[in-house]
Amino acid sequence: MWNQFFLLEEYTGSDYQYVGKLHSDQDKGDGSLKYILSGDGAGTLFIIDEKTGDIHATRRIDREEKAFYTLRAQAINRRTLRPVEPESEFVIKIHDINDNEPTFPEEIYTASVPEMSVVGTSVVQVTATDADDPSYGNSARIIYSILQGQPYFSVEPETGIIRTALPNMNRENREQYQVVIQAKDMGGQMGGLSGTTTVNITLTDVNDNPPRFPQSTIHLRIPESSPVGTAIGSIKATDADTGKNAEVEYRIIDGDGTDMFDIVTQRDTQEGIITVRKPLDYETRRLYTLKVEAENIHVDPRFYYLGPFKDTTIVKISVEDVDEAPVFSRSSYLFEVHEDIELGTIIGTVMARDPDSASSPIRFSLDRHTDLDRIFNIHSGNGSIYTSKTLDREISQWHNLSVIAAEINNPKDTTRVPVYVRILDVNDNAPQFAVFYDTFVCENARAGQLIQTISAVDKDDPLGGQKFFFSLAAVNPNFTVQDNEDNTARILTRRNGFSRHEISTYLLPVVISDNDYPIQSSTGTLTIRVCACDSRGNMQSCNAEALLLPAGLSTGALIAILLCIIILLVIVVLFAALKRQRKKEPLILSKEDIRDNIVSYNDEGGGEEDTQAFDIGTLRNPAAIEDKKLRRDIIPETLFVPRRTPSAPDNTDVRDFINQRLKEHDTDPSAPPYDSLATYAYEGNDSIAESLSSLESGTTEGDQNYDYLREWGPRFNKLAEMYGGGESDKDTS
Structure with a gap:
């Protein structure tokens, strides 16, 4: 019966620890058999004597590493090496000793329990483990005990559950506790091994404290000019609790100013803000008394026995006097007046007073931005509004004015009131x-x-x-x-x-x-x-x-006829413009283009006897005796010789010069076929035409002699007809 062996762990002897012996009934003791060992640790941890079958452990064994080893044994013939018995399996089991202390998985635990909890309230459970064999002896049997934290907490020895040990522990007195728990094996007996852990326990808050005002009476001040909604001040009730257990609601529950003031709770600061609900008046009331209550919002029914979770205080509010602006008797005024009334007629009166105890005189004025045309005016002393310009309903039916009232002693403090003036109709317009x-x-x-x-x-x-x-x-x-x-x-x-x-x-x-x-x-x-x-x-x-127009001609037909006439006129104008562009340029464009030796003499000078103004010799041209040239395009007609007077011998030269130039143009084949005008403004000495000026000469008596012009005029007209100018060009010629 060698299929199971037992070996004690943590052997400390100097020799190999004996495990057991293998033996076959085929062994005659003559050394013919050989024992062979195989399996877990064979040859290293465990060795066997081949002849005797004794098994020894070569070193100390820890059960916590391996609790048992499985090996196989066989007996063979040493000479033939054949097994004499089938291979057999056996187990070496390690016996435990108490060599491991209990350990906790956490070195420090954190736990909490509500304050005011009853005795025995479970806080937290701690559990230790022991590596020893719990099935062999008491090596793994653990017992818990409390080393630190008494008398506030206790621990159950078998389970490790920590419980409260004192009644009504108050967080407001002490909030943090440190408890040390010991775990000991061997059932807690002497000689057992132990381990410890620390548990930090916090008492959580419960609403077991009511709010408390630090003062029974609170004094606040507010100027009477403070508008509605102005914050007067804040009050605060303290609560020893925290979080939602300390949340407080404020309300005004009594007093003579319940309708004049409000209180609002600020959640972030847990303060009560007192505000103005209605306008204040120092002259009407100077002191208000309020009774304010602060009450917890979240009340725990378990602690009703502690009393009401509320507190009250008295708030006294003093109204301070300020210099107030004038006050009108109405918030607005409406006046009706007929148009076309006389200037200076009073249409209405506004009234205002100084609300201060020391009444000050009031001065009235009109805001000119509301009366740019200055139609109205106001009496500064009594507030009477009168007209300064004629009223006309047809121009403006309504006038919206703004009247300003100011104290004479304090003109910067003003009040405005709207004044609406309606102009009533008068039948002053004809249809x-x-x-x-x-x-x-x-x-x-x-x-x-x-x-x-x-x-x-x-x-x-x-x-x-x-x-x-x-x-x-x-x-x-x-x-x-x-x-x-x-x-x-x-x-x-x-x-x-x-x-x-x-x-x-x-x-x-x-x-x-x-x-x-x-x-x-x-x-x-x-x-x-x-x-x-x-x-x-x-x-x-x-x-x-x-x-x-023809009978029955419609308007459309008339329009069509007019359009046709306009189109024809446009065509004629365009045709004339094109024809003018194709014409040659005139022979003489200006005086600067005259090639002949022509001098424009436009100065009448000192009269006909004035020969010093200009030398007529410049008109004597030797070219006048040149041979005549025949013109190929026309045959010039014979020019009539002008009559001469004995008193103008010098006119012969001028006449011959002009005739010569005319013949040259008549016979010149390159001459253009249109009229050409050369101006010879020479009056000459003792001219038969005498002065051509519109002013009669002062040296002659009677009418001027214009025979010279009468003689040459028809000839020029004839020349115009020859050159194709027609009757219309005679004056030009």
């Missing part, structure tokens, strides 16, 4: 035509025929509504007006047939009256044109010239 009427009557109109319906408008606005009456200023033989009694009237013809050739336009004065007091009326004149109409009464034409 007029509603629109401009373009009225016509057909030539074939019959008597009693409607040609126009008219209406009227009036800038006035009477209370009973507008009512107009229409009539003619005088009896008219051609037209009449018929009042429809609905603020309209009809214009009717009084006779048959009208002729636009005789009278093309009629003027019809119509009188329009209203029914308000005083009655206003005006005369409006209708312009009635006489027009040609078709059988249906549709207007065709109102112009007398239209009769000259």
